[in-house]
Amino acid sequence: MNNKKLIFKTIDFIRELHKKPSGSIPLHAPVFIGKEREYLNECIDSTFVSSVGKYVDKFEDMICEFTGAKRAIATVNGTSALHIALKISGIKANDEVLTQPLTFIATANAISYTGAHPIFIDVDCDTLGLSPKSLEHWLNENSVYKDGKSFNLKTGNHISTCVPMHTFGFPCRIEEIVSVCSERGINVIEDAAESLGSFVGRKHTGLFGKLGILSFNGNKIVTTGGGGMIITDDNELADLAKHITTTAKVPHLWEYRHDMIGYNYRMPNINAALGCAQMESMCEFLKAKRLIAERYFEYFKHINEIRFIKEPSGTRANYWLNTIILEDKNERDVFLKMTNENKVNTRPIWTLMNQLEMYKNNQCGELTNSNWLEKRILNLPSGVNL
Ligand SMILES: *Cc1c(COP(=O)(O)O)cnc(C)c1O
Numbered sequence: 001m002n003n004k005k006l007i008f009k010t011i012d013f014i015r016e017l018h019k020k021p022s023g024s025i026p027l028h029a030p031v032f033i034g035k036e037r038e039y040l041n042e043c044i045d046s047t048f049v050s051s052v053g054k055y056v057d058k059f060e061d062m063i064c065e066f067t068g069a070k071r072a073i074a075t076v077n078g079t080s081a082l083h084i085a086l087k088i089s090g091i092k093a094n095d096e097v098l099t100q101p102l103t104f105i106a107t108a109n110a111i112s113y114t115g116a117h118p119i120f121i122d123v124d125c126d127t128l129g130l131s132p133k134s135l136e137h138w139l140n141e142n143s144v145y146k147d148g149k150s151f152n153l154k155t156g157n158h159i160s161t162c163v164p165m166h167t168f169g170f171p172c173r174i175e176e177i178v179s180v181c182s183e184r185g186i187n188v189i190e191d192a193a194e195s196l197g198s199f200v201g202r203k204h205t206g207l208f209g210k211l212g213i214l215s216f217n218g219n220k221i222v223t224t225g226g227g228g229m230i231i232t233d234d235n236e237l238a239d240l241a242k243h244i245t246t247t248a249k250v251p252h253l254w255e256y257r258h259d260m261i262g263y264n265y266r267m268p269n270i271n272a273a274l275g276c277a278q279m280e281s282m283c284e285f286l287k288a289k290r291l292i293a294e295r296y297f298e299y300f301k302h303i304n305e306i307r308f309i310k311e312p313s314g315t316r317a318n319y320w321l322n323t324i325i326l327e328d329k330n331e332r333d334v335f336l337k338m339t340n341e342n343k344v345n346t347r348p349i350w351t352l353m354n355q356l357e358m359y360k361n362n363q364c365g366e367l368t369n370s371n372w373l374e375k376r377i378l379n380l381p382s383g384v385n386l
Pocket of ligand 1: 078106107191193
């Protein structure tokens, strides 16, 4: 099919799918159909709008119940959640951390906040997440295992941690990644910022490693305005996470005493109130997103030039952002230009971390898949219409 004709046909399809014959269609807008206003008003009436209040605990309980995590600690955003998860996992300055180059900047930045250095390892083309094969291959070639720890042959530094990310809500091969890492004494901290509602088997993403994190930024599947969450089954780490994100204040009715350098990272009550109302709609959101993904899949099934990404087998994805792969960069860029000029907001994937100024000298594995995908990926409008 002629390229331009195909893109116009796709724009028509997207407008029909999102029931928007004209005007702009955002990539992903938040939806408030529940008790958001009621809970927010309650916060204001009670004056508990800040770091103390019933909604923070309630929101944490709702996330535990939904994900099956034993513990959840709410933070101001996903980046701070990842920063603290890494910090309390035992990471030290100058450690090295294995992660994917195909991720949002927060992953690499949170690693850097701890004084550690990211090393970029390739992703799989079907999951868009860290590839256990590439990881194992890189470790075999570049590390040595000694006294229960892995060390970088080139720098001599401790490779303490691995941070896989579930891209756009598609679960990566997390069980294999955990197995490769546990054989080498490497902690896994999961960046599940995009995958609330995504499961591998019956287990929620973010619960396979030592700790996991979620994000509730405005464009995520559920929003608190800004917000994040650390999830874990480890009670001791959960207690430490709570302590360190609340300025490490020793509990007392009136005294101000702090027993370590803590952070003011606690999620405010007013944000948690929004989160509680949003979580009450979560199952509806997931159902609606699955329907949209099915419609996209049916549409693209008949178009040879475009591949629609489906949830990897054995997993259940939240279909946060629907994703297609075009034939080459040129095709992708024409698609981007024409859709956006017609007010249908599509987006390319992030520039690879190893191509950014701050990370361009970091060590990398072979990045064949990441380089290939970065030129071809396009995200389609994925918001739900309820
Ligand atoms: C959204 C996101 C985060 C956290 O972002 P915040 O905006 O700080 O909540 C972290 N990692 C990834 C991959 C993300 O998409």
